[in-house]
Amino acid sequence: MLMDSIQILMATMHRKSVSEIDWDYKNTNLPVLLINQSDFIGKEIYNNVTMLSCNERGSSNSRNMAIENATGDICVIADDDVGYVDNAEEIIRNAFHENPEADIITFQIKTPDGALFNDGYLKNKQWHNWRSILRCASIEIVFKRDSILKNNLRLDTNFGLGSKYRVHDEIIFLKDALDKGLKILYIPIPIVIHPKESSGSDFNDSLISSKGAAFVRLFGVKGMFLNLVFAMKKRKEYISKYSIPKFTSKMFTGSIKFIREDMK
Numbered sequence: 001m002l003m004d005s006i007q008i009l010m011a012t013m014h015r016k017s018v019s020e021i022d023w024d025y026k027n028t029n030l031p032v033l034l035i036n037q038s039d040f041i042g043k044e045i046y047n048n049v050t051m052l053s054c055n056e057r058g059s060s061n062s063r064n065m066a067i068e069n070a071t072g073d074i075c076v077i078a079d080d081d082v083g084y085v086d087n088a089e090e091i092i093r094n095a096f097h098e099n100p101e102a103d104i105i106t107f108q109i110k111t112p113d114g115a116l117f118n119d120g121y122l123k124n125k126q127w128h129n130w131r132s133i134l135r136c137a138s139i140e141i142v143f144k145r146d147s148i149l150k151n152n153l154r155l156d157t158n159f160g161l162g163s164k165y166r167v168h169d170e171i172i173f174l175k176d177a178l179d180k181g182l183k184i185l186y187i188p189i190p191i192v193i194h195p196k197e198s199s200g201s202d203f204n205d206s207l208i209s210s211k212g213a214a215f216v217r218l219f220g221v222k223g224m225f226l227n228l229v230f231a232m233k234k235r236k237e238y239i240s241k242y243s244i245p246k247f248t249s250k251m252f253t254g255s256i257k258f259i260r261e262d263m264k
Helices: 057-069 088-099 145-150 169-179 205-219 221-233 245-259
Strands: 006-015 032-037 044-048 049-054 074-079 105-110 139-143 186-192
Touching: 006 057, 006 088, 032 057, 044 221, 049 057, 049 169, 057 074, 057 145, 057 169, 074 088, 074 145, 088 105, 088 139, 088 186, 105 169, 139 145, 139 169, 169 186, 205 245, 221 245
Parallel strands: 006 032, 006 074, 032 049, 105 186
Antiparallel strands: 044 049, 074 139, 105 139
16 A cells, blocks of 8 residues: 655754754655654754654654654654655655555665665675564654554653663664564665764773663573673774673673663
């Protein structure tokens, strides 16, 4: 079935008005629901943008507020620093039309110079599994709103920037969707533009322990095994700041904290 409407669900912070964002750079005429985490509560409508301002903090809270207030049949997760390729709307619409069984589709990101954001992108279309979703970024995700609401799916507010554990709210969202039987498709076409980021440069105690917590949230106690896998795989990125035993220990600290305080 060809969906009727596509809406961008965009997160931002500390905006006084819609006009503070560079909408020309966004390169889209799609309607936008802008969740503004600020110091006031309000609503502003300007052209095709609706900004809801709130006092809450955390990326997962922002995404959940967007899901609960969205009106589009298809929803595109976004941050305020992204732009879109010229034919993004057509790509998204065609993807869901050609793959009607898909509840969620992840696409690709490209950089402003036209290169792919992630060197590890697969070249062929495929259905996601628990392993493949570990590579996904939030701004690659597009979903059928009805599928999310019917299955009562939301982001885990313990995870994400500004939350207790600062990573992987989007991956947990996708894993919860798989666990509820939703079908998630990967299509190797870029729809969104974002500058390349240097990997590993921001490893710190909080990030490392949050990774350990996220692995247990995703896979249960057996997820602690992934602490070892991750520590070995990423050692070149952190070895100037942490020894392998220290890095691994901090991941296990996060895992144990989650088990004791937050595991259901």
